[in-house]
Amino acid sequence: MESTMNEIINIPLVDLKAQYDTIKSEIDSEMQAVINKTAFIGGEWVSKFEAAYAKAYEVKRCISCANGTDAIYITLKVLGIGSGDEVITVASSWISTSETISQTGAKPVFVDIDPDYYLIDISKIEEKITSKTKAIIPVHIYGQPVQMDEVKEICDSHGLYLIEDCAQAVFAEYKGQRVGTFGITGTFSFFPRQKSWCLR
Numbered sequence: 001m002e003s004t005m006n007e008i009i010n011i012p013l014v015d016l017k018a019q020y021d022t023i024k025s026e027i028d029s030e031m032q033a034v035i036n037k038t039a040f041i042g043g044e045w046v047s048k049f050e051a052a053y054a055k056a057y058e059v060k061r062c063i064s065c066a067n068g069t070d071a072i073y074i075t076l077k078v079l080g081i082g083s084g085d086e087v088i089t090v091a092s093s094w095i096s097t098s099e100t101i102s103q104t105g106a107k108p109v110f111v112d113i114d115p116d117y118y119l120i121d122i123s124k125i126e127e128k129i130t131s132k133t134k135a136i137i138p139v140h141i142y143g144q145p146v147q148m149d150e151v152k153e154i155c156d157s158h159g160l161y162l163i164e165d166c167a168q169a170v171f172a173e174y175k176g177q178r179v180g181t182f183g184i185t186g187t188f189s190f191f192p193r194q195k196s197w198c199l200r
């Protein structure tokens with residue numbers, strides 16, 4: 001059968017069911033333990049996760065929250081970013097990156113992406129910096145790290161916070177250093193993306 005224009009096809013990226021099946025007994029046992037103790041918020045499992053993730057990532061601490069969106073929003077609020085401020089990022093990301101900036105009352109300022117890797121075009125960052133700019137949020141995407149030494153240099157020279165959105169590049173490295181460890185904080189997500197879609 002010939003495909004028609006605008007036909008949507010599903011492209012499986014990962015088989016979560018197959019992954020689950022390989023460790024089913026371990027997962028089921030731990031989930032049952034959480035249910036038995038009604039430990040649905042906080043508690044020993046969250047503390048164990050935070051300690052294990054910090055150790056695996058070789059950082060001092062990990063603070064877990066509901067999702068990657070909350071991680072960015074909480075970071076911005078802790079840094080005092082709000083009304084009248086600007087935060088530089090890219091539009092080529094999940095909505096959370098720019099949405100959280102707007103939620104604080106600040107203005108997202110978009111820098112175009114480079115055409116080869118779809119990461120922030122570093123050569124266009126400085127032209128977007130104003131007296132209202134408070135932070136830059138580069139987005140590591142498709143497992144690819146942004147050229148962080150250059151972004152960090154820009155942030156340092158302008159006195160800006162560097163917040164890394166690592167939702168799609170967990171454990172990726174740039175020049176031997178893990179993403180999420182260059183700036184004041186790195187934010188992560190464990191959203192289990194199973195499929196991508198494309199029109200053909």
